[in-house]
Amino acid sequence: MIVTIDGVAASGKSSVASGVARALQVPYISSGLLYRGATLLGLQAGLDLHDARALLVTLQAQPLRLEPLAEGNRVWHAEQDVTEQLHSTRMDRGVSVVAALPEVRAWVDAQLRALEAPFVAEGRDMGTNVFPQAPAKFYLTASPRIRAERRARERPEDVPAIEAALILRDQLDAAQSAPATDAVVIDTGPLTLEGVIEAILAHLPARVPSA
Numbered sequence: 663m664i665v666t667i668d669g670v671a672a673s674g675k676s677s678v679a680s681g682v683a684r685a686l687q688v689p690y691i692s693s694g695l696l697y698r699g700a701t702l703l704g705l706q707a708g709l710d711l712h713d714a715r716a717l718l719v720t721l722q723a724q725p726l727r728l729e730p731l732a733e734g735n736r737v738w739h740a741e742q743d744v745t746e747q748l749h750s751t752r753m754d755r756g757v758s759v760v761a762a763l764p765e766v767r768a769w770v771d772a773q774l775r776a777l778e779a780p781f782v783a784e785g786r787d788m789g790t791n792v793f794p795q796a797p798a799k800f801y802l803t804a805s806p807r808i809r810a811e812r813r814a815r816e817r818p819e820d821v822p823a824i825e826a827a828l829i830l831r832d833q834l835d836a837a838q839s840a841p842a843t844d845a846v847v848i849d850t851g852p853l854t855l856e857g858v859i860e861a862i863l864a865h866l867p868a869r870v871p872s873a
């Protein structure tokens with residue numbers, strides 16, 4: 663079975679996907695990390711992040727590997743674990759530019775579709791575009807202020823600055839971020855992390871991770 667968890671930036675997708683996947687004893691896949699990895703390679707190579715052709719040449723010459731560990735996905739570039747470099751304000755600014763490129767989206771989609779089910783996949787378009795056949799789809803929301811307050815515990819910037827950046831990223835990512843028509847939408851604002859995970863588990867057709 664494939665479970666998709668999409669939603670706006672910092673709505674809890676990766677934390678929730680990790681918890682749901684652990685409960686189901688299956689891997690989870692954080693698709694945003696592939697977009698972040700592509701952005702890192704582009705920045706390291708000094709590329710214009712709007713240049714899809716140059717980015718694709720770089721991605722093909724220096725492949726990225728997503729390692730779907732239960733405690734948190736890792737991204738490898740050659741023999742180096744680059745995961746820690748993928749979450750910063752600089753990366754957040756660049757990644758929406760890269761994720762808007764159809765050529766890069768096709769590259770990410772191909773990596774994801776090559777993975778063997780069962781798994782939980784989180785991102786923006788898992789339920790709409792990448793795995794439309796998934797039998798269980800969820801979409802997480804929360805107000806920008808609540809998301810910024812949560813994120814402020816992980817970043818040096820203050821809540822208003824984080825909130826403004828989240829609102830901007832929501833706008834830049836809007837084209838690929840609509841919920842699937844058959845997704846269960848969950849406002850995570852009033853819920854704890856465990857509460858969101860339980861709500862999703864309660865909606866699943868069966869807690870048996872079959873293909």
Ligand SMILES: Nc1ncnc2c1ncn2[C@@H]1O[C@H](COP(=O)(O)OP(=O)(O)OP(=O)(O)O)[C@@H](O)[C@H]1O
Pocket residue numbers: 669670671672673674675676677678694812813815816850853854855856858
């Ligand atoms: N329901 C919740 N209650 C309290 N804190 C939460 C909840 N859900 C997520 N968090 C916290 O909010 C922060 C953002 O969560 P997370 O990184 O999982 O979001 P995300 O949607 O994957 O983010 P991004 O879009 O940037 O990849 C984390 O610190 C996480 O622990």
Ligand SMILES: Nc1ccn([C@H]2C[C@H](O)[C@@H](COP(=O)(O)O)O2)c(=O)n1
Pocket residue numbers: 671672675693694695697698757758761762784785786787788831835838
């Ligand atoms: N399926 C996806 C996953 C991610 N993106 C974009 C949107 C974000 O700006 C960026 C990083 O994702 P995050 O780590 O915040 O989940 O990648 C996308 O367009 N489609």
